[in-house]
Amino acid sequence: MLRYAFRAVPWWRLAAATGLVLVLMEVVRRWPWTMWPLQGCAVGVVAAATLWCFDEPSADIVDVTPRPLAWRTAARASGVLLVALAWGATVLLARSSLFDHASDVALQGFAALLAAASFATWRRAGGTAVPARASAALVVVVAAFCGLVRPGFDLLPLFPYADGSGNAGDWATSRVLWASLAGVAVVGLMTALADVRWWRWGGSQM
Amino acid sequence: MSAIHTERRQPDARLATLARKDILRYLRHPAFLIGAALTVASCLFRPDEQFSSALQVIAPAAGLGLFGMIVMASLTRSSDAAAAAAGTVSTSQRTRTLALGCALVVPFAAGLVWFAWAVWAYNHWPAAPQGAPFGDISDTYMYATMFDLGVLAAVGGPVVGLVIGRWLPRRGAAPIAVVVMVLVTIVMQGIFEPLRYLRLVAPWTYFVGPFGTDGDGDRTLALTGSPYWYGAYLVALCTFGVLFAMLRDEEHSRHGLKRALAVVGLVAVVFCTLAITGGPQEVLVNPLPSGR
Numbered sequence: 001m002l003r004y005a006f007r008a009v010p011w012w013r014l015a016a017a018t019g020l021v022l023v024l025m026e027v028v029r030r031w032p033w034t035m036w037p038l039q040g041c042a043v044g045v046v047a048a049a050t051l052w053c054f055d056e057p058s059a060d061i062v063d064v065t066p067r068p069l070a071w072r073t074a075a076r077a078s079g080v081l082l083v084a085l086a087w088g089a090t091v092l093l094a095r096s097s098l099f100d101h102a103s104d105v106a107l108q109g110f111a112a113l114l115a116a117a118s119f120a121t122w123r124r125a126g127g128t129a130v131p132a133r134a135s136a137a138l139v140v141v142v143a144a145f146c147g148l149v150r151p152g153f154d155l156l157p158l159f160p161y162a163d164g165s166g167n168a169g170d171w172a173t174s175r176v177l178w179a180s181l182a183g184v185a186v187v188g189l190m191t192a193l194a195d196v197r198w199w200r201w202g203g204s205q206m
Numbered sequence: 207m208s209a210i211h212t213e214r215r216q217p218d219a220r221l222a223t224l225a226r227k228d229i230l231r232y233l234r235h236p237a238f239l240i241g242a243a244l245t246v247a248s249c250l251f252r253p254d255e256q257f258s259s260a261l262q263v264i265a266p267a268a269g270l271g272l273f274g275m276i277v278m279a280s281l282t283r284s285s286d287a288a289a290a291a292a293g294t295v296s297t298s299q300r301t302r303t304l305a306l307g308c309a310l311v312v313p314f315a316a317g318l319v320w321f322a323w324a325v326w327a328y329n330h331w332p333a334a335p336q337g338a339p340f341g342d343i344s345d346t347y348m349y350a351t352m353f354d355l356g357v358l359a360a361v362g363g364p365v366v367g368l369v370i371g372r373w374l375p376r377r378g379a380a381p382i383a384v385v386v387m388v389l390v391t392i393v394m395q396g397i398f399e400p401l402r403y404l405r406l407v408a409p410w411t412y413f414v415g416p417f418g419t420d421g422d423g424d425r426t427l428a429l430t431g432s433p434y435w436y437g438a439y440l441v442a443l444c445t446f447g448v449l450f451a452m453l454r455d456e457e458h459s460r461h462g463l464k465r466a467l468a469v470v471g472l473v474a475v476v477f478c479t480l481a482i483t484g485g486p487q488e489v490l491v492n493p494l495p496s497g498r
Contacts, residue, residue, distance in 0.1 A: 140381035
């Protein structure tokens, strides 16, 4: 499994992405009031890096090997583990500058990671070889947009800041949104993996 | 005579056909549609009371510009993939780059639509006296900033995407470039005082905003520089970007392109210098407190 993970996960791209997350959160730690939009960008990069972990450019060959998708997903999760560790570490390091909401910020990253993993696995189960090709860039730019422009921040406070008063967005609502996303993502991930197992069993019975 | 005439017309016809296809591909790209939808959504809310739509320039810059980086990098990659799949193609990479450059008409038109809304909103919901314009800052000055930071940013982003698609055709390059662009833009937008004078070298920066003074953190300031020359500088930068992307084609002579790049680069430097040294040379402070 480790050998597969070593060869299959795009480690260099992951290293670049996690490095970028470290830089972004370090900038946020130093200047939280002015550089806060970068926190949203960092969440987007976490999601994109997770998506990249599940790309399978050789799907035509790999998908017919005896290893089921669940096994390959578990192997590729080592890349996701690196992203999760990097995110946890950066939030821990920057916790003094996160307006006493380090746990909420951590939740945003982990929820984005779970959602990305769930989406990628679902797409892989559906036969898409490289789910990140269309979605990784999109998720980064959407997160950047939401961090910068903060559209409808009173209804959809994805990246609140400061104490959440006025036009800074509401932390409690944001927490509910991200926790819901994480919950849906976990269910989606289980369903996608289970789907594949059923498909495999159906195939082997034939 | 007729054969020569047809041969001479062929490259133009090919370019026109490719340009039409690339314009359609740009229009149909999901990233463009999502970015445009987000930009439209941002126009549904009443603009800021103190600056009206002038402070909403971030929406088209991000929704059309940043998304445009992704769109153009993706279109460039798929154009190359199609050419590679076709084997020997009669259309050169330079022609394909130029056709992709023609597709810039899409974000430009979308930016113009936003600009029309911004001008309407600016007059429909005038800015409060504590905001901008104030003193020597005129409406024309405000329109110029909206055009530079809205319309020209909507074109500038895709130009960067085109350059990335040509020179860094690696997966992950475009999204990382988006984040780097956001980082650079925030640093250079005028928040940091030591960078304020030279901030106009950056491709996106504010001219007016609630930058604050001692004792009034949200006081409206008009920073130094000329938005008119800055617009000219951005146009020169976009031209430079397209030429630089065309330079990637190694199959044709690049002497003419290199000369053109040198000239456009020089023009950009001159315009940038004029943007920095023109306009107000001291930060203007709105005499009215922000009240926030």
